[in-house]
Amino acid sequence: MSSQSFSGLSLFWRSLSSHRGWQTQWRKPEPKAHYDAVIVGGGGHGLGAAYYLAKEHGLTNIAVLEKGWIGGGNTGRNTTIIRSNYLFDESAALYDHSLKLWENLSQALNYNVMFSPRGVMMLAHTVHDIQVFKRHVHANRCNGVDNEWLEPAEAKEFCPPLNIEGNIRYPVLGAALQRRGGTARHDAVAWGYARAADALGVDIIENCEVTGIRRDARGAVEALETTRGVIQSRKVGVSAAGHSSVIMALAGVHVPLESYPLQALVSEPVKPVFPCVVMSNTIHAYISQSDKGELVIGAGTDAYTSYTQRGALHINTHTLDAICELFPHFRRLRMLRNWGGIVDVTPDRSPIIAKTPVPGLYVNCGWGTGGFKATPGSAHVFAWTIARDEPHPINAPFTIERFRDGYLIDEAAAAAVAH
Amino acid sequence: MLLIVCPYCGKRPEIEFTYGGQAHLARPAQPSQLDDQAWAEFLYMRANTKGIYAERWRHSRGCGRFFNALRDTTTDHFLAFYKTGEAQPALSGSGASPTPRESTT
Numbered sequence: 339m340s341s342q343s344f345s346g347l348s349l350f351w352r353s354l355s356s357h358r359g360w361q362t363q364w365r366k367p368e369p370k371a372h373y374d375a376v377i378v379g380g381g382g383h384g385l386g387a388a389y390y391l392a393k394e395h396g397l398t399n400i401a402v403l404e405k406g407w408i409g410g411g412n413t414g415r416n417t418t419i420i421r422s423n424y425l426f427d428e429s430a431a432l433y434d435h436s437l438k439l440w441e442n443l444s445q446a447l448n449y450n451v452m453f454s455p456r457g458v459m460m461l462a463h464t465v466h467d468i469q470v471f472k473r474h475v476h477a478n479r480c481n482g483v484d485n486e487w488l489e490p491a492e493a494k495e496f497c498p499p500l501n502i503e504g505n506i507r508y509p510v511l512g513a514a515l516q517r518r519g520g521t522a523r524h525d526a527v528a529w530g531y532a533r534a535a536d537a538l539g540v541d542i543i544e545n546c547e548v549t550g551i552r553r554d555a556r557g558a559v560e561a562l563e564t565t566r567g568v569i570q571s572r573k574v575g576v577s578a579a580g581h582s583s584v585i586m587a588l589a590g591v592h593v594p595l596e597s598y599p600l601q602a603l604v605s606e607p608v609k610p611v612f613p614c615v616v617m618s619n620t621i622h623a624y625i626s627q628s629d630k631g632e633l634v635i636g637a638g639t640d641a642y643t644s645y646t647q648r649g650a651l652h653i654n655t656h657t658l659d660a661i662c663e664l665f666p667h668f669r670r671l672r673m674l675r676n677w678g679g680i681v682d683v684t685p686d687r688s689p690i691i692a693k694t695p696v697p698g699l700y701v702n703c704g705w706g707t708g709g710f711k712a713t714p715g716s717a718h719v720f721a722w723t724i725a726r727d728e729p730h731p732i733n734a735p736f737t738i739e740r741f742r743d744g745y746l747i748d749e750a751a752a753a754a755v756a757h
Numbered sequence: 758m759l760l761i762v763c764p765y766c767g768k769r770p771e772i773e774f775t776y777g778g779q780a781h782l783a784r785p786a787q788p789s790q791l792d793d794q795a796w797a798e799f800l801y802m803r804a805n806t807k808g809i810y811a812e813r814w815r816h817s818r819g820c821g822r823f824f825n826a827l828r829d830t831t832t833d834h835f836l837a838f839y840k841t842g843e844a845q846p847a848l849s850g851s852g853a854s855p856t857p858r859e860s861t862t
Contacts, residue, residue, distance in 0.1 A: 583805045594801040641776040650758040742797040
């Protein structure tokens with residue numbers, strides 16, 4: 339098990355031997371025949387769930403199965419925006435739980451996840467936007483979530499590159515600002531959780547795709563069939579993002595999900611020019627600047643369901659049109675890379691973190707276009723749900739049955755971006 | 758960008774069309790007779806198939822008409838287009854598509 343600790347002192351100590359003494363950060367074990375719990379999906383949510391199962395619930399004979407490499411799915415494909423300014427009480431509780439965990443995550447994991455609360459500013463372009471955002475500001479404050487209204491000049495002061503003139507198709511009429519929001523380094527989240535979980539004895543097994551879920555006479559989960567053999571476990575947590583419905587179908591569980599490509603792109607790296615995160619619902623743009631200097635830009639979902647991890651270029655150019663209107667001096671920047679990920683979208687655009695009709699099978703899915711921000715909180719309450727066979731109070735409303743019973747958490751209508 | 762063959766207008770770029778989701782979902786004749794589970798199934802549950810998927814498209818910036826298509830969601834290649842009301846074309850080995858296949862359009 340990895341025991342090396344990261345600190346300024348250890349960095350200095352290793353530098354004396356030209357940094358030759360560093361060890362790998364987690365093991366690459368062979369899968370065992372039996373585990374007390376197995377997580378399917380080695381993204382941030384799955385690795386985090388394994389970490390909290392081991393750290394807070396004392397389950398250490400557990401494995402994370404990943405069909406590719408850890409953090410290679412949506413954890414490595416998102417635009418790293420973190421915020422908690424959701425409208426409904428249930429959502430605010432879940433996302434703010436996550437934001438509070440983000441604030442101390444680097445210390446908790448002894449791994450620098452580069453959480454940067456640089457502020458997330460959402461632009462209003464219409465009278466409707468102004469009314470909706472002010473409603474969000476008030477609702478958030480009632481829930482103890484910071485959010486404030488800015489007039490255009492104040493928005494410009496917070497984000498100097500922003501064009502607030504009347505010379506664009508949809509001028510900026512104001513903005514809602516969550517100062518505690520920001521970004522983090524996405525790969526470091528996966529690696530930090532993996533390293534910390536591994537140190538607690540969790541087996542992280544890559545290149546291991548689940549191909550079947552075996553159930554006993556009572557219907558409960560008893561084993562997983564994988565490309566690396568049969569693995570027995572009475573508790574299985576599925577955290578498989580865009581492939582959640584495919585995995586759940588192996589156990590005969592139908593979840594209300596549709597999988598869409600969601601695209602993002604980055605520019606060539608430039609010197610620090612962009613101090614915060616800016617999002618625009620109405621003209622659809624998200625933008626921030628990474629520590630490498632690339633402008634990280636989030637585009638929209640494609641119109642159709644797909645598992646191809648790519649989408650059409652017109653989705654990206656539509657977003658770039660908006661970026662160039664809002665930040666005219668980015669017009670001559672060249673775009674470096676674009677990519678897609680497959681996001682699992684629920685009808686109400688809120689996640690499902692719940693028990694399923696199959697005993698021993700748990701699911702954490704439906705994060706749609708905005709799961710990265712929720713990684714620590716989602717993982718934390720999912721681990722609780724698996725360990726105790728009952729939901730944490732925070733994720734209790736996020737069931738599959740809410741669609742039957744009519745208790746939707748309709749962030750689809752309330753979201754700050756069009757889905 | 759997908760190239761989509763409208764059965765009425767021919768091959769056009771994707772931006773002329775609106776996606777209509779899973780095809781062949783009939784609205785229950787007597788919704789008031791359904792229990793909550795059956796109604797939720799109709800409203801919210803979709804096949805979300807990884808493989809060949811029957812879906813609706815509408816030529817919203819063209820003739821305005823709905824039609825159906827078969828598309829492999831692992832490759833985004835279309836396999837067939839057909840008019841609303843027509844039966845889903847039979848394909849050999851339809852269902853899961855283990856290997857990428859060429860478009861037949």
